Amino acid sequence: MKCRKCRQTAAVNMRHHRLALCAGHYITWIQEQTERFIKKYRMFGPDDRVLVAVSGGKDSLALWDVLDVLGYRADGLYIGLGIDGGVDYSNRSRAKVEAFVAERPHLKLTVVDVAEELGAPMPAAADLTNRGKEKPCSVCGMTRRHIMNRAAHDGGYDVLATGHNLDDEAATLLGNTLSWQVGYLARQYPVLPADAGGLARKVKPFFRFYERDTAAYTLVRGIDYMYDECPYSVDANSIYYKEILNRLETDRPGTKLQFFLRFLHAKETSRAFAQAQTDVTLNPCPSCGQPTANPAGPCTFCRTWEQVRERLVTQVGPTL
Numbered sequence: 001m002k003c004r005k006c007r008q009t010a011a012v013n014m015r016h017h018r019l020a021l022c023a024g025h026y027i028t029w030i031q032e033q034t035e036r037f038i039k040k041y042r043m044f045g046p047d048d049r050v051l052v053a054v055s056g057g058k059d060s061l062a063l064w065d066v067l068d069v070l071g072y073r074a075d076g077l078y079i080g081l082g083i084d085g086g087v088d089y090s091n092r093s094r095a096k097v098e099a100f101v102a103e104r105p106h107l108k109l110t111v112v113d114v115a116e117e118l119g120a121p122m123p124a125a126a127d128l129t130n131r132g133k134e135k136p137c138s139v140c141g142m143t144r145r146h147i148m149n150r151a152a153h154d155g156g157y158d159v160l161a162t163g164h165n166l167d168d169e170a171a172t173l174l175g176n177t178l179s180w181q182v183g184y185l186a187r188q189y190p191v192l193p194a195d196a197g198g199l200a201r202k203v204k205p206f207f208r209f210y211e212r213d214t215a216a217y218t219l220v221r222g223i224d225y226m227y228d229e230c231p232y233s234v235d236a237n238s239i240y241y242k243e244i245l246n247r248l249e250t251d252r253p254g255t256k257l258q259f260f261l262r263f264l265h266a267k268e269t270s271r272a273f274a275q276a277q278t279d280v281t282l283n284p285c286p287s288c289g290q291p292t293a294n295p296a297g298p299c300t301f302c303r304t305w306e307q308v309r310e311r312l313v314t315q316v317g318p319t320l
Helices: 023-040 058-069 089-102 114-118 122-127 137-154 166-178 182-187 211-221 237-251 255-270 300-316
Strands: 012-014 019-021 049-053 073-080 109-113 159-161
Touching: 012 211, 019 023, 023 058, 023 211, 049 058, 049 137, 058 073, 058 089, 058 211, 073 089, 073 114, 073 137, 089 109, 109 114, 109 137, 114 122, 114 137, 122 137, 122 300, 137 159, 137 300, 166 182, 166 211, 166 237, 166 255, 237 255
Parallel strands: 049 073, 049 159, 073 109
Antiparallel strands: 012 019
């Protein structure tokens, strides 16, 4: 198979686009497409400061690399969750991020260690709260969102970027559609604007790339990333929905892309789910200052972690 651009041997064949490219032209294509998506959806401009949430995985590291090559002022944020899972997951993930930065010393990385900052690693915190009886995913997601928003706000960043790809978005859409989570459907979009209450602007520049697209980019760019998934993601609903969509994609290439793009088109042209986009009054949390829908007390993050610290003291006794 030949590259569409130069007729050399193709390194990547994208069936959904009917496009085969050599390594060099594939790298350029990913970078140019990302720039196009950023401009089309008005995610951010050349003078904006961008904070990229990096996990050590392929999507977030590829995104940071692309934004850096395109000339954006992009810094990284890594959140150490303290997850071991028998594979030393968090420590190995952090090592991948730090190795990435070591090869690009002009980049700035901020590391937030949950255990050091909040008092317990994520699995222990989940065990100490009612929210984490089975898996720490609920507490973990809430904590990561809080830390990312705070880091973007305190660091003076204009936008927070995540590496969510098309497979992530399509799986989320399928799950929310099957259960008719209208509120979540109303909010799903490549750009979530900043809120006057203190919520950072959030963007997903890779939302139109398949997972295999970002994996191929890291391979041809020589980016070493964390191959293992989070140990707690086993049997997650999102994995199940991805498997279903992958089977559809095998029979009909482009299914995932059309599924998600037509959803976006319906939202943009017919104002589907507009009735679910009701205004929510946000108030500053009296404990941390971040916005919360709770009108008379601390936010969920503060209540959860206060409970964690109280139960830790009960278990081990007060520190002398």
